[in-house]
Amino acid sequence: MANIHQFDVVVVGAGGAGLMAGLYASRTAKTAVISKLYPTRSHTGAAQGGIGAALGNLEEDKPEWHTYDTVKGSDYLGDQDAIEFMCNEAIDAVIELEHMGLPFDRTPEGRISQRPFGGHTNNETGKPVRRACHAADRTGHMILQTLYQQCLKNKVTFFDEYQVLDFIIVNGKAAGVVAVELATGELHTFHAKAVIFATGGHGRIFEVTSNAYAYTGDGAAILLRRGLPLEDMEFFQFHPTGIYKLGILITEGVRGEGGVLINGRGERFMPKYAPTVKDLASRDVISRAIYTEIREGRGVNGQNYVWLDVRPESVIKYAAMDGRTNPDGTPYTITGEQVLAKLPDIIDFCRVYLGVDPVTQMMPIQPTAHYTMGGIPTNKYGEVIIDSQNTVLPGLYAAGECACVSVHGANRLGTNSLLDLVVFGKHAGLKAAEYAKHADFEPLPADPEAEARAQFEALRNGSGKENAFDISTDMKKVMFEEVSIYRNEKGMKAALEKIAEWKERYKHIRVQDTGRVFNTELLNAWELGNMLDVAEVVAACALNRRESRGGHSREDYPERDDQNWMKHTLAWKQDGKVKIDYKPVVVTKYQPKKRVY
Amino acid sequence: MATTKPRILPLTKRGLNFEMLMWLFTRLTALAMYGLILIAIIGALIMGARTQMNLADVLRWGFMPNSSHVQSTEVPDLAPWSTPFWKITASVLLLIAVAHGVHGLVVIADDYIVSSRGRNIARIISIIMVIAFSAMGLYILWTS
Amino acid sequence: MQVTLKVFRYNPEADKSFRYEIYTLEAEETDRILDLLEKVKGYNDGTLSFRRSCAHGVCGSDAMRINGRNMLACKALVRDVGDKITVEPLLGLKVVKDLIVDMEPFFDNYKKILPYFINDSPLPADGKERLQSPEERARFDETTKCILCAACTTSCPSFWASDQYYGPAALVTAHRFIFDSRDEAASERMHIIAETDGLARCHTAYNCTLACPREIPITKAIGELKMATITGKVE
Amino acid sequence: MILKRNVSLATALRYKGQGPYLTYILHRIGGLGMAIFVAVHILASFLGGEIGGFLNDVYKNWAFQIFIFFCALFHAINGLRITILDLWPKLLDHSREAIWLEWAVFLPLFGIAVFVILSTALGG
Numbered sequence A: 001m002a003n004i005h006q007f008d009v010v011v012v013g014a015g016g017a018g019l020m021a022g023l024y025a026s027r028t029a030k031t032a033v034i035s036k037l038y039p040t041r042s043h044t045g046a047a048q049g050g051i052g053a054a055l056g057n058l059e060e061d062k063p064e065w066h067t068y069d070t071v072k073g074s075d076y077l078g079d080q081d082a083i084e085f086m087c088n089e090a091i092d093a094v095i096e097l098e099h100m101g102l103p104f105d106r107t108p109e110g111r112i113s114q115r116p117f118g119g120h121t122n123n124e125t126g127k128p129v130r131r132a133c134h135a136a137d138r139t140g141h142m143i144l145q146t147l148y149q150q151c152l153k154n155k156v157t158f159f160d161e162y163q164v165l166d167f168i169i170v171n172g173k174a175a176g177v178v179a180v181e182l183a184t185g186e187l188h189t190f191h192a193k194a195v196i197f198a199t200g201g202h203g204r205i206f207e208v209t210s211n212a213y214a215y216t217g218d219g220a221a222i223l224l225r226r227g228l229p230l231e232d233m234e235f236f237q238f239h240p241t242g243i244y245k246l247g248i249l250i251t252e253g254v255r256g257e258g259g260v261l262i263n264g265r266g267e268r269f270m271p272k273y274a275p276t277v278k279d280l281a282s283r284d285v286i287s288r289a290i291y292t293e294i295r296e297g298r299g300v301n302g303q304n305y306v307w308l309d310v311r312p313e314s315v316i317k318y319a320a321m322d323g324r325t326n327p328d329g330t331p332y333t334i335t336g337e338q339v340l341a342k343l344p345d346i347i348d349f350c351r352v353y354l355g356v357d358p359v360t361q362m363m364p365i366q367p368t369a370h371y372t373m374g375g376i377p378t379n380k381y382g383e384v385i386i387d388s389q390n391t392v393l394p395g396l397y398a399a400g401e402c403a404c405v406s407v408h409g410a411n412r413l414g415t416n417s418l419l420d421l422v423v424f425g426k427h428a429g430l431k432a433a434e435y436a437k438h439a440d441f442e443p444l445p446a447d448p449e450a451e452a453r454a455q456f457e458a459l460r461n462g463s464g465k466e467n468a469f470d471i472s473t474d475m476k477k478v479m480f481e482e483v484s485i486y487r488n489e490k491g492m493k494a495a496l497e498k499i500a501e502w503k504e505r506y507k508h509i510r511v512q513d514t515g516r517v518f519n520t521e522l523l524n525a526w527e528l529g530n531m532l533d534v535a536e537v538v539a540a541c542a543l544n545r546r547e548s549r550g551g552h553s554r555e556d557y558p559e560r561d562d563q564n565w566m567k568h569t570l571a572w573k574q575d576g577k578v579k580i581d582y583k584p585v586v587v588t589k590y591q592p593k594k595r596v597y
Numbered sequence B: 001m002a003t004t005k006p007r008i009l010p011l012t013k014r015g016l017n018f019e020m021l022m023w024l025f026t027r028l029t030a031l032a033m034y035g036l037i038l039i040a041i042i043g044a045l046i047m048g049a050r051t052q053m054n055l056a057d058v059l060r061w062g063f064m065p066n067s068s069h070v071q072s073t074e075v076p077d078l079a080p081w082s083t084p085f086w087k088i089t090a091s092v093l094l095l096i097a098v099a100h101g102v103h104g105l106v107v108i109a110d111d112y113i114v115s116s117r118g119r120n121i122a123r124i125i126s127i128i129m130v131i132a133f134s135a136m137g138l139y140i141l142w143t144s
Numbered sequence C: 001m002q003v004t005l006k007v008f009r010y011n012p013e014a015d016k017s018f019r020y021e022i023y024t025l026e027a028e029e030t031d032r033i034l035d036l037l038e039k040v041k042g043y044n045d046g047t048l049s050f051r052r053s054c055a056h057g058v059c060g061s062d063a064m065r066i067n068g069r070n071m072l073a074c075k076a077l078v079r080d081v082g083d084k085i086t087v088e089p090l091l092g093l094k095v096v097k098d099l100i101v102d103m104e105p106f107f108d109n110y111k112k113i114l115p116y117f118i119n120d121s122p123l124p125a126d127g128k129e130r131l132q133s134p135e136e137r138a139r140f141d142e143t144t145k146c147i148l149c150a151a152c153t154t155s156c157p158s159f160w161a162s163d164q165y166y167g168p169a170a171l172v173t174a175h176r177f178i179f180d181s182r183d184e185a186a187s188e189r190m191h192i193i194a195e196t197d198g199l200a201r202c203h204t205a206y207n208c209t210l211a212c213p214r215e216i217p218i219t220k221a222i223g224e225l226k227m228a229t230i231t232g233k234v235e
Numbered sequence D: 001m002i003l004k005r006n007v008s009l010a011t012a013l014r015y016k017g018q019g020p021y022l023t024y025i026l027h028r029i030g031g032l033g034m035a036i037f038v039a040v041h042i043l044a045s046f047l048g049g050e051i052g053g054f055l056n057d058v059y060k061n062w063a064f065q066i067f068i069f070f071c072a073l074f075h076a077i078n079g080l081r082i083t084i085l086d087l088w089p090k091l092l093d094h095s096r097e098a099i100w101l102e103w104a105v106f107l108p109l110f111g112i113a114v115f116v117i118l119s120t121a122l123g124g
Ligand SMILES: Cc1cc2nc3c(=O)[nH]c(=O)nc-3n(C[C@H](O)[C@H](O)[C@H](O)COP(=O)(O)OP(=O)(O)OC[C@H]3O[C@@H](n4cnc5c(N)ncnc54)[C@H](O)[C@@H]3O)c2cc1C
Pocket: A012, A013, A014, A015, A016, A017, A018, A034, A035, A036, A037, A038, A039, A041, A042, A043, A044, A045, A046, A047, A048, A049, A050, A051, A052, A139, A140, A162, A163, A164, A165, A198, A199, A200, A201, A210, A211, A212, A214, A218, A219, A249, A251, A370, A371, A399, A400, A401, A402, A414, A415, A416, A417, A418, A419, A421
């Protein structure tokens, strides 16, 4: 009955972070990578725009600028030591990806091509800088494929379509994970010295999201239930340009190539909100601007959307107005073919889902839930920390979107997530392998699978009077309305009450599917449990933070309050309640300033 | 600027094996058959097929310029249709068609048969077929 | 509008063979077939199983046969396929449950063609990237788009005949590396794909190209590989 | 239990491929048809005698003639298309046009041939 596997290092998740960790850990330690999806189906593959690094291939750029932009982007909530570390490592990280074969687009000199991205600037002029290294508009896809391919080359052991359900702690140290094999429904125990979580985010708690169905916050929820804290969960990024209603992402690269936002009256509105970088301000700023336009009745046809315009004639017109030039000083121009060549996937999405051709028509867009800034607290080596004193839990690591280092603080800059995956994924892998070399296996508990089995039993034996799909639909809607771009106490309190109610209802759902083979209904229900746990923490932390900062905008507290709130939130789940504590922000070079773009 | 060196792999490095040679052979024989059929049809027209034969008969002759194929038409004299020239043309066409056709059968067999034993058997049978049909065909062409 | 959704069902733990189940539901023109399947699973029958993740055609999870042709359920809209919709699993792979097929043979084939960048020459001395001109990069752009959804391979009659055929997806990946000016293992890969189970099994049936949700000109890529083995030209 | 991967001929033929898939099927039928015909034809001519006589009757049958003409003509025309596209893969960008062209050549030729065969068979 018992399926027990023993590995030095177990990586949970095979996205960019997990593969990078697996690749590095497997060099010196016996490593397994477990993933609920086939690795190439991970959400990293959806990333479009680029990965940030101050290569300076097209114009002057420096890691220090990248660092400052990231600190500023984070609304000063990011830990500056970690940010500096990441931005310095960025160059080598991107070069390493190239050496692994990643097909970046090229400059005429044959170097990696770069494009401007929101919030990335030349610190001297304040103008946007070309920092996002890209492979058309499928950079994430190419990173995911390349890393998976390198893992195959280096014979990393994969457990594909195994969903991790529980994390085992023995004597205060990591001892392994419990997973279900989707194809057979059997539980497996992975006995390990070190465990790395790289399970991605939880954007699926919102109705309109760019995130995959798989983004249900599994990793965060598992650790939360095991008594570990989550950091800065109130900070969730809403990307300004999602396809209306569907939420499918239209990369910032569109604006990087010169696209502009237009309201219902046909006016370009970003100069009002960010006079210097305009449509390339950071995401929180633009999302709020769009919301403000919509609220003040300047949405298109009074609806909840505005236009994104990348038609060559508009691009040229506004580029001339902004005085934008090519690297050689000539005025910036673009043709329909170039739009097509640089943004093929975006064009394809619009044609398929909207029946709109962006080369000749404008795209209807609305902000979409996009990125989890908060998550499992770690230090810059990926070691998971469990309290405000930065105590680490031996043997437990986290990297990627599920982790909170924190390099993104209150608002992530575009292109920094892919960078985060590669840099911290690598270091988590290295650290875990090093740890495993010296550590011993902790003994497994008598029945390591007990907890996971109990959760499944509960879902199989509920009274069956509630429908999981209904609960999930309600949750997404309420979260998107009350805990989204603009938040206030009343709304969030209401959301919290609702969550309590859904959690109660959740106890009464029952899955119809009694089988073992690919019981996706059971797993979806289990994932709903995770989402409810995570949503509760998100709402509670958001209610608790009485200021506005980055992705967290309170209507009742519209100002940033560095006096009282320049600190990270840590949240635990104790006795059915969310317990909150704080952790100081690491400030090295850059003192908080007002943030203008 | 990165160097744009043309990359032409030497013969042994291309993966050009029997399989791919036969693939090429199929296309080249296809073109060759077109050439020969064209010659046969033009020849037939010169020899007066326009008034003496219908289209179907011309095509039949085209596919295999053997004088027995014009026996039942209104061609007055079979002699010009059975010169050595036509016999040679017909023979070449026959050899090519048999090789092309039998290899085509091997291709189809390979789609379904995957064990190397099965494939070897199919190849042996195909070689026997090529030899047997070529021999029989030539015998008919040169004795009729 | 009302649509009828006819779904291939197979429960390995109860059924001896497959059956079809018909669901009638309300849908909008712009609904994805994936949305319909989610609805059926949410409200009609929770046991219906299928893979999905990204929901916008970039992860490759939900390739299936819709109205007799391979597509991604998340990229097929009701307005494109009509109101009578039949959904079946991919052909040529074993059906594990409902619309879920056993992908292993597909990935095994992928792994056969050395699907990873190989270049053992010393790295550039300046510690920077290897150079590649935009033209060289453009040469293999199309084939880098592959998301390994298997829509192509499972639409190919040669693959239906035998899953030993590497299939178009694997050949697409071979193309991606062989035509990458930085890669040094073109020759090894060409020897592999020239085997009997490789290029020779492609009879330009073209189903693959028409099935590819990423619009990769697959048949052309395979054609270029065939000619490359013959002429040796990989530029 | 797991359903077998076996794809039956009927299932394969029901796949909604488009023009090119149809030509692939017909090309195969044509090739096979001709291979069998040529083989039998050579054998019969070689052996002569009664079998030869019987087969001669078959050949004279108009339905058979139409069938074998179809095989030969379609296989030849489609084979030319394949050969050209195979040797110059760049032309595959125009695959759709190539298929059109192919039918445009095949249909009239085959039409005339059928007409001739039928008028000889029925008239004479
Ligand atoms: C549409 C879109 C565009 C983006 N564009 C950019 C961009 O241009 N630049 C940028 O920097 N960032 C971008 N991002 C953000 C970035 O792509 C993600 O944050 C990042 O890819 C997350 O990577 P990851 O490795 O943490 O997680 P993922 O790649 O999502 O991997 C998660 C892995 O965990 C596995 N997993 C999850 N739960 C379990 C479980 N319970 N058991 C086992 N395995 C599990 C999954 O199978 C998967 O393999 C974008 C994001 C989206 C959605």
